[in-house]
Amino acid sequence: MDKKKKIIISGAAGAAALVLALTSVFTLKKDKGTVPTVSDATTATEVTTTPPGLPEGWENNISYSKEVNGLSGRARSLLRLNPDIYGWIRMHGTQVDYPMTRDPGGVEKDNAFYGGEEYKPNWFYLDHDLDRSYKESGSIFMDYRDMFGSDELEQSENLVIYGHDMLDGSMMGSLRRYRQDYEFYKESPFIELSSNYRDYDYVIFAFLVTSGSYDATDFHYWMMEELDTKEEFDGYVEHCVKNCPLDMGIDVQYGDKLVTLSTCYGGEGNYRFIIVGRRLREGEVAGDLSSVKHTEEYIKAHQPETTEATEAS
Numbered sequence: 001m002d003k004k005k006k007i008i009i010s011g012a013a014g015a016a017a018l019v020l021a022l023t024s025v026f027t028l029k030k031d032k033g034t035v036p037t038v039s040d041a042t043t044a045t046e047v048t049t050t051p052p053g054l055p056e057g058w059e060n061n062i063s064y065s066k067e068v069n070g071l072s073g074r075a076r077s078l079l080r081l082n083p084d085i086y087g088w089i090r091m092h093g094t095q096v097d098y099p100m101t102r103d104p105g106g107v108e109k110d111n112a113f114y115g116g117e118e119y120k121p122n123w124f125y126l127d128h129d130l131d132r133s134y135k136e137s138g139s140i141f142m143d144y145r146d147m148f149g150s151d152e153l154e155q156s157e158n159l160v161i162y163g164h165d166m167l168d169g170s171m172m173g174s175l176r177r178y179r180q181d182y183e184f185y186k187e188s189p190f191i192e193l194s195s196n197y198r199d200y201d202y203v204i205f206a207f208l209v210t211s212g213s214y215d216a217t218d219f220h221y222w223m224m225e226e227l228d229t230k231e232e233f234d235g236y237v238e239h240c241v242k243n244c245p246l247d248m249g250i251d252v253q254y255g256d257k258l259v260t261l262s263t264c265y266g267g268e269g270n271y272r273f274i275i276v277g278r279r280l281r282e283g284e285v286a287g288d289l290s291s292v293k294h295t296e297e298y299i300k301a302h303q304p305e306t307t308e309a310t311e312a313s
Contacts (some may be wrong), residue, residue: 070150075196082130086142087195089161092287093188094174096140100161101125103144120312122162122222137164137171145225150197157227158236158258159193165263165273172263175275178207182246189248190286191277193259200278201286202259206240209265212272221260221274230254240276249298252278 071079084101086165107119114132116123125141128134142148143160163172185214191202213216219239224289226247227233233254252258257279265271285291 001217018302025124026055038156071196072194072198074194078130079196082132084125084209085130085196086148089140089194090192091175091188092190092192093184096163096172096174098140098163098171099130100140100149101130102142102146105144121293126162126164137166140171143182143222143225147225148195150195152257155257156225157233158225160222160225160260160261160262162262168275172261175263176262176266176273178204178275179209179245179273185246185248186289189289191261191275192286197245200257201280202257203250203280203289203292204242204275204277205237205248205252205282207246207273207275208240208243209271209273210243211270212264213270216270222262227258237276240274249302250278251293251295256281 002262043297066209074088075085078099082101084104085099086101086102089096089098089100103122103125104114104119105121107114107117107124109118110116120137121140125139127136127138130139140161140163143162145156146159147156148159149155165171165176166173185204189204191204193200193202210219210221212222214220221236224232224236227236236258237252259277259279261275263273265273280286280292284293
């Protein structure tokens with residue numbers, strides 16, 4: 001998608017308005033160019049299976065059905081709660097099962113809808129619930145520059161989604177399992193991502209720890225929603241795969257749609273843990289990793305070895 005068009009549509013504050021982050025004790029950190037998310041130095045006050053901001057049993061009153069060129073029933077219900085809601089994210093085997101908003105971008109002071117306070121881009125949903133009330137653990141939210149509407153041609157090549165790394169596993173806290181136990185990838189290699197119009201599935205092809213400081217790295221993933229050229233796309237994918245500690249061997253080609261999940265990495269320094277997936281292609285089946293196309297190199301390297309005895313027979 002054309003970058004200039006996206007900036008106009010989103011009403012972005014501009015390239016100079018770089019995102020801010022929070023420190024491990026939730027004090028504001030105002031250095032430019034940091035990724036908007038928080039550390040794992042706190043826990044949620046309660047753990048619940050009800051999505052934040054929604055009443056208990058809300059799902060029993062919703063009939064979710066996809067409609068051609070229109071909002072899903074679920075989206076219509078959620079948008080009554082908050083027009084910033086952009087979809088839903090779910091990952092099997094984790095606590096990730098939430099509605100997600102898109103950040104409104106820069107919020108001017110005295111805007112009553114957002115509580116009358118001023119907010120920088122990618123800041124509001126760091127500590128606000130779906131109903132826009134204060135909540136320390138915040139919400140799962142997409143970057144304010146992301147496009148994820150009904151027209152797939154206009155969707156961002158790479159959706160960047162943020163969430164807190166909560167110690168109790170809520171928000172994106174349970175995603176630390178991928179880096180703590182590599183076998184977990186085999187249990188949960190897929191990401192379910194729904195827009196307000198339809199459902200999509202992605203297969204994870206990399207996860208890595210990277211710097212969240214603009215000046216400390218040239219891999220500014222939080223500013224790479226639009227990978228319009230093959231060079232940009234291949235460079236992004238190659239960096240992710242090269243720095244992933246696990247060889248997943250998933251085939252990723254220019255033209256695939258990507259999603260990047262971003263949360264904090266517990267440790268010294270301004271680091272982030274990101275998980276990157278690509279949208280499933282025709283014929284690939286969510287839940288069946290064997291149906292997903294792998295690279296030729298991976299296939300060759302993982303072919304069963306033929307013993308001399310078998311060859312002789």
